[in-house]
Amino acid sequence: GAGVSQSPSNKVTEKGKDVELRCDPISGHTALYWYRQRLGQGLEFLIYFQGNSAPDKSGLPSDRFSAERTGESVSTLTIQRTQQEDSAVYLCASSLVSTGGYEQYFGPGTRLTVT
Amino acid sequence: GENVEQHPSTLSVQEGDSAVIKCTYSDSASNYFPWYKQELGKRPQLIIDIRSNVGEKKDQRIAVTLNKTAKHFSLHITETQPEDSAVYFCAASIMGGANSKLTFGKGITLSVRP
Numbered sequence: 001g002a003g004v005s006q007s008p009s010n011k012v013t014e015k016g017k018d019v020e021l022r023c024d025p026i027s028g029h030t031a032l033y034w035y036r037q038r039l040g041q042g043l044e045f046l047i048y049f050q051g052n053s054a055p056d057k058s059g060l061p062s063d064r065f066s067a068e069r070t071g072e073s074v075s076t077l078t079i080q081r082t083q084q085e086d087s088a089v090y091l092c093a094s095s096l097v098s099t100g101g102y103e104q105y106f107g108p109g110t111r112l113t114v115t
Numbered sequence: 116g117e118n119v120e121q122h123p124s125t126l127s128v129q130e131g132d133s134a135v136i137k138c139t140y141s142d143s144a145s146n147y148f149p150w151y152k153q154e155l156g157k158r159p160q161l162i163i164d165i166r167s168n169v170g171e172k173k174d175q176r177i178a179v180t181l182n183k184t185a186k187h188f189s190l191h192i193t194e195t196q197p198e199d200s201a202v203y204f205c206a207a208s209i210m211g212g213a214n215s216k217l218t219f220g221k222g223i224t225l226s227v228r229p
Contacts, residue, residue: 033216042204042221043159056216091158101147101166101210104217106158 002026004107006092010115013082021077021110025094032075033093033104034059034067043091049075082114117142119207121220128229136223138205139187145207148188149217150179151220153202162203163190166210195227 005024013019025032034046045059049069060066062115064082079086089111093104116139129135140148149164165172165179165188172179176195181188192199202224206217 031215035219042219043206043217045216045218048216059216095215100207101215103149103161103164106151106160108158 004092004094004105006090006107006110008110009108010111010113012115015084015114016081018078018080019082020090021090021112023075023077023081023092023094023107025073025075025092026105027073029094029096030072031095031104032069033095034075034077034093035093037089037091037109039088042088046077046090048053079112082112084114085102087112087114117145117207117218119218119220121205121206124221125226127191127228128164130195130197132195134190134192134199134225134227136190136203136205136225137187137193137206138155138189138220139185140207141184141186142207142209143183144209145218147208147210147215148179148181149206149208150190151204151206151219153222155201159204161213167190172189179210192225195225197227197229200225200227 007022010110032049047067051072052105064080067077089109091109092107095104121138146167151159152162153159176193178191202222204222206219208217
């Protein structure tokens with residue numbers, strides 16, 4: 001079946017603009033995660049959804065970052081007033097259940113460049 | 116919170132040799148340890164995982180060992196091939212908890228020389 005998809009694949013934006021990144025998880029997966037990967041670095045946890053609620057937002061770097069999930073499906077990560085340090089690949093992952101111990105399937109990522 | 120460290124940061128081996136990549140974790144409550152492989156420009160993909168109720172798991176040329184007392188786990192790749200060249204990330208999480216987020220190490224770049 002279809003895997004996790006993300007859009008856009010690449011986004012170039014000017015400093016100070018807002019951006020929206022979209023994630024379509026695998027159908028039926030209740031858990032959804034957002035990670036950030038800076039160049040040459042590991043994956044940094046941002047936020048986790050269980051269904052449509054977000055029990056853990058502790059990884060969001062600042063109040064410029066927000067995310068929502070609707071219909072236990074699509075999720076949108078919004079970055080307001082982008083800064084150059086926001087440049088990174090933003091990865092979304094979904095998992096069948098939220099209790100852990102199951103594979104997280106990653107999307108291809110959105111490469112964000114803030115100029 | 117959990118802290119996962121990987122070492123070394125780069126590893127180069129001759130084709131056919133074995134490669135061992137080590138990770139340490141800090142939170143003794145962590146009980147699920149996956150390894151992800153990320154090829155250049157591609158998404159991370161799970162290659163093997165281990166739960167804390169076992170000490171070793173094998174899948175063809177790949178094995179993972181876990182030492183809960185020392186809080187470290189290792190990925191072993193035997194008979195390495197050029198297509199094994201990639202970045203490998205270890206991670207840790209807590210199964211059954213309120214949050215199954217993965218805490219990743221910074222990754223190790225494995226190069227297999229033909």
